[in-house]
Amino acid sequence: MKKKLSFLLAGILLLLSISSTACSSEKSKPRDAKNPASSKQADSKSQETAATGRYREETISFPLPVETVFDTETREGSARILFEQKPGDFSCCKSTDNGLTWQQEPWDADWLPQGYRVVSACFAPEGTLIASTGKISENPLDEQHATGAYTYFKLTETGQGLTAAPLPLELPEPKEEYLKNGYGLSSISCSQDGRLFGVLQYGLDEEHFFQVLGFDRKSGAVDWKRDEKAAEIKVYGNSLYLNAYDGTCKILDPSSGKDLSETASPSGKVFFSCMDINPEKEKIFYCDKTGIYGSDAAMALNELLVDGRLSSFSDISCDIKYFFHINEKVFLLFLADQSGENMKLLRYEYDPKLATQPEQEIRIFSLTSNDAIKKLISDFQSSHPDVSVNYEAGMEDPNAKDTADVINILNTEIMAGNGPDILFLNGLPWESYQEKGILMDLSGSLASAMEEDKVFGNLFDAYKTESRQYVIPISFSIPLLAGEKSQIASAASLDSLLEMASGIEGISPLDAGNFLPYVFSIFWQDIQKTDGSISREAVKNLLETVGKFDSLLQPKEDIFPTFSSLNLEADMPYDGNACSPLGIWNVVYKNSAASVGYLGSIQEFTAISDHIPGQNLSCRLFPEHVFLALAAGINSKSSQMELSEEFLAFALSEEGQTIFINGSLPVFSQFPVNRQVWDAMAEKPSQGELEHLQQIFQMLGGSFDWLPAEEYEKLKQEVLELDTPAMENTVVLDAISGSGSAYLSGGKSLDMAVNEIMQTLELYLAE
Secondary structure, X not given: OHHHHHHHHHHHHHHHHHOOOOOOOOOOOOHHHHOOXXXXXXXXXOOOOOOEEEEEEEEEOOOOOOOEEEEEEEEOOEEEXXXXXXXXXXXXXXXXXXXXXXXXXXXXXXXXXXXXXXEEXXXXXXXXXXXXXXXXXOOHHXXXXXXXXXXXEEEEEOOOOEEEEEOOOOOOOOOHHHHHOOEEEEEEEEOOOOOEEEEEEXXXXXXXXXXXXXXXXXXXXXXXXXXXXXXXXXXXXXXXXXXXXXXXXXXXXXXXXXXXXXXXXXXXXOOHHHEEEEOOOOEEEEEEOOEEEXXXXXXXXXXXXXXXXXXXXXXXXXXXXXEEEEEOOEEEEEEEEOOOOOOEEEEEEEEEEEEOOOOEEEEEEEOOOOHHHHHHHHHHHHHOOOEEEEEEEHHHOOOOOOHHHHHHHHHHHHHOOOOOOEEEOOOOOHHHHHHOOOEOOOOOOOOOOOOOOOEOHHHHHOOOEOOXXXXXXXXXXXXXXXXXXXXXXXXXXXXHHHHHHXXXXXXXXXXXXXXXXXXXXXXXXXXXXXOOOEOHHHHHHHHHHHHHHHHHOOOOOOOOOOOOOOOOOOOOOOOHHHOOEOOHHHHHOOOEOEEEEEEOOHHHHHHOOXXXXXXXXXXXXXOOOEEEEEEEEEEOOOOOHHHHHHHHHHHHOHHHHHHHOXXXXXXXXXXXXXXHHHHHHOOOOOHHHHHHHHHHHHHOOOOOOOOOHHHHHHHHHHHOOOOEEOOOOHHHHHHHHHHHHHHHOOOOOHHHHHHHHHHHHHHHHHO
16 A cells, blocks of 8 residues: 555656646547538638638636635626635625626635535525535545535525525435545536535446436435436526536426436537537537537537637647537637646637638648647647647558658658748657758857857757757756666666676666667667767677666566567657656656666756755766757748747747746646746746645655755756757667567577668668
């Protein structure tokens, strides 16, 4: 149990350090399937008079912070939102101008029992509300969830606030073990004629049960119930809807709970928090990452109203928390970042004068899908509503066979003058692109954005060719070795690291991932000579050394398998953007003695310290001078040169670079290249963040303090000495991974593997 807890905490801390929640990106729906008119709109762009009419996005200033939205209502020309600022709060805001401005209702939470929070709440007829409440958990890792048996209140608006009265609901008595997780109505809703409905949720650990209940409006007795595997309910007007997460929405008879009708659920499985229904007009509206849609009650005619690609809610770093409509011309939604905090309100109103499609368009390409690129595009799009930014990840093309095929298709398109405007060059042969004139010289057009006092100039100089800047780094990470200070002090080379690992017993001596291509990538400067040729001896020595690590670092029984297998499949593509993050938490939890990998997070750097008694952790560059960057360039044949330059200038600005330090990226972190943003990153975080980290380390038997400023300055000085980009050429690394893994698994001799690698590389370099 102790080990299980430590792994859970490791995951939590890892999420804190690289901004959790690793959410997988949603693929865009075919627009033509949702909106038959979209093809006509595309054709209209070629006409002299462009079509007009589009929803305009704006961010609305909201009077209070919002953590959870309980319910909304629109009536008599006003809209109201019922919500929670933080656990133990209960608030409402009102708008009388279709959601442009909001005022707080004169309420407080004095009626709420001490130490309780609202679980669910809804508007009810005649100025009343219903609330389900539970006691807040005292466990700091429990996110202040409600526990115990829930209590219920009927709240009445008085004009000056709320008066509360207990609401007796005759629920079955809970088993004692159910009270730990909370027992009661996790979802409640009230119809316009005063009927109350709820979902009773209870269970133990990961096993939960759900009952949908209808209550007698006077006595609180259960009129009817139905068991579900999982469910939520919502009343629209006097119609009761049930979502059982099975791809359908059911309309129930309010008096019996029996099915009246059934329709397909929008987008497959979507929560009611992302839907709104107007029963009178038989219209359903719903929202997901791809857009805001309208449909008829049967979900037969779907129409794309707001294109997600042109809107902030498609941002990969954000989640849609609540969506509703005021009328068919105005939609509102709450958007939260990956932490679940900092929720903002977006408003969309139909503007008949706004061009149906943006007047300008740029294409951006990367070999593999990258969350940082998506976030940069989203932020740029928000401030450029007249620009459509289309992002293409080559490996997501279903017609592409492998990375080499993707690159060939890209090269053909570029040479034909139809290529993307901006190229993110990770995994691509950017040196060859420079030599062949495929990339534009940016040293003049982006000179202001690349001034020495604004960015780390040494990182940009590392890509220069004869004072010309064809490639620019957007963000970067550095290869490190982390572990006990006394153990890693002498590990300055692969041979000395191997010697150190050989002397460690009891736990995995080294944590690493994608070790074979990783090692060749960071030590490539030892392999390729100054004339561009490849040293056969260096390839052989490096592959042989990796083989020694492979036999040494096999996972031991009862040890968490932190060491990713060295034996990669021959056809597995190399992904430089997701390669070998530093496993510092495995070292902290003593699952491994040391770790090698890329560091790109100041939180992880802070964790390499003596937070746990008995540890004296440290780190060192391994090797020195090398860095991995998210690198970009502009197609020299681009027809949108100025707009492409504007995008890259934005990516280097303080506004664009903030994404690398604010926890908005769900995967593999990198450092900003902007100096001002770097300095902001190293500042001490808020007291709330510090207290949360302190609580976690205290549970581990340690403590947590933000490192002194001189430690961050030391790291900065090491960054200023970086001058060698890691090798990421996909063709090269695939050749090494294919033949190298066959050697590691015993399928090929060392000389045979080296011969194959040399033959492939020499043929490639001769092209």
